[in-house]
Amino acid sequence: MTNLKKGDKKLINAWTFYDWANSSYPLVITAAIFPIFYVNVTGTKDESGKIISDIVTLFGRDFKNTELYDYVVALSFILVSLSSPILSGIADYSGSKKRFMQFFCYLGSLSCASLYFFSKEHLFFGLLSILFASVGFWGSLVFYNAYLPEIAEPADHDKVSAKGFSMGYFGSALLLIINLILIKVFNMPAKYSFISVALWWMGFAQFTFARLPNRSNTHSSSGNVILKGFKELWKVWNELKQIKQLKRFLIAFFTYSMGVQTVMLVAVMFAKKEIVGMEDSNLIVSVLLIQFVGILGSFLFSRLSKWIGNIKALGVSLFIWVGICVGVYAFVYTPNAFYVAASFVGFVMGGVQSLSRSTYSKLLPETEDHASYFSFFDVCEKIGIVIGMFSFGAIEGLTGGMRNSILALIIFFLVGFIVLLTIPKSKNVS
DSSP states (O other): OOOOOTTOHHHHHHHHHHHHHHTHIIIIITTSHHHHHHHHHHSEEOTTSOEEEOEEEETTEEEEHHHHHHHHHHHHHHHHHHHHHHHHHHHHHHTOHHHHHHHHHHHHHHHHHHGGGOOSTTHHHHHHHHHHHHHHHHHHHHHHHTTHHHHSOGGGHHHHHHHHHHHHHHHHHHHHHHHHHHHHTSOOOTTHHHHHHHHHHHHHHHHHHHHSOSOOSOOOOOSOHHHHHHHHHHHHHHHHHTOHHHHHHHHHHHHHHHHHHHHHHHHHHHHHHHSTTOOHHHHHHHHHHHHHHHHHHHHHHHHHHHHHOHHHHHHHHHHHHHHHHHHHHHHOOSHHHHHHHHHHHHHHHHHHHHHHHHHHHHHOOSOSOHHHHHHHHHHHHHHHHHHHHHHHHHHHHHHSOSGGGHHHHHHHHHHHHHHHTTSOOOTTTO
């Protein structure tokens, strides 16, 4: 058994490097190249190559292609939400966080590689690849995030969390740029970029796996680990219900997560459908803009949290989110306007993600059951995203336009902001 040493720079660097590895998935697959590829492949085109219909058929029923995509991604979050609490309880009892993290990492990366074969003719199998890639990414994060309170002191959580997100933003942007050069200059088919994500994710993750210990607690793994995993989870749930700050924060996090991740998951498809004159190359530029501004945002909000506290800093970010959604709904109809909105999204995206993770880790009691605690954090986020994605897709399906779906996001951010204000003060996060 290997004990973690808090504050060890080599260990912290190895941990943050997983952000470098896995962030290629949310950028290339969910935000940039694949959404454009998906809309183009699933759309019906005329002789000139112009998309004239976005309707696809699955199981005898017609869907808008982006609506169906939203439902599949939402389903992946349901699967992670159902499985991660059980697996995290087992991981905490058996001390096997890294093994679970590796399993989901490899599931996600191999599923990304399988997107190479995506086609409209075999839509169901392509959607399965999307489903399992998402399950792999988000499932691995449950166990990855659980290491944060074990490798860093509470005073350093904001800084270490921000460093991880910044590594992810920079690394994924680098891979995206490489793929863009290969696609634009050397005419590489876009589908090869999905294989590059798989190799990048799985390959660079080895640096993290080589440093993180196989076992990070003192529990005995003898006996029925599944039954004991359930008991571990039940114990943590009873503890969590007694901590008012933690409970209130999870409610707020659950609510604003409906908006935060939904924005990132649908931004490119929204621009492709709703912004007049938005070329595919311009969409990629806007995504890169979000990435690089996100690096700045994660560090600036980390600094802001030191000055005014985590809760107030998160409140500032949610206030900005509301302004962004109102602005996009009312005013963003041109590429230039979308670039401005993307800049603001990048700025608060980095801040809210980094601060949410570090704030939760600061609120945890003294415990060895970090995976179990973070599974509840993960469930709140994923169920929130499920509601966000289903709302976005359903409103588009009912009204015929993605712009109307933004109204739901405004409500999510406003309610999250209000709940955040009810969290009792604490020396760690006030």
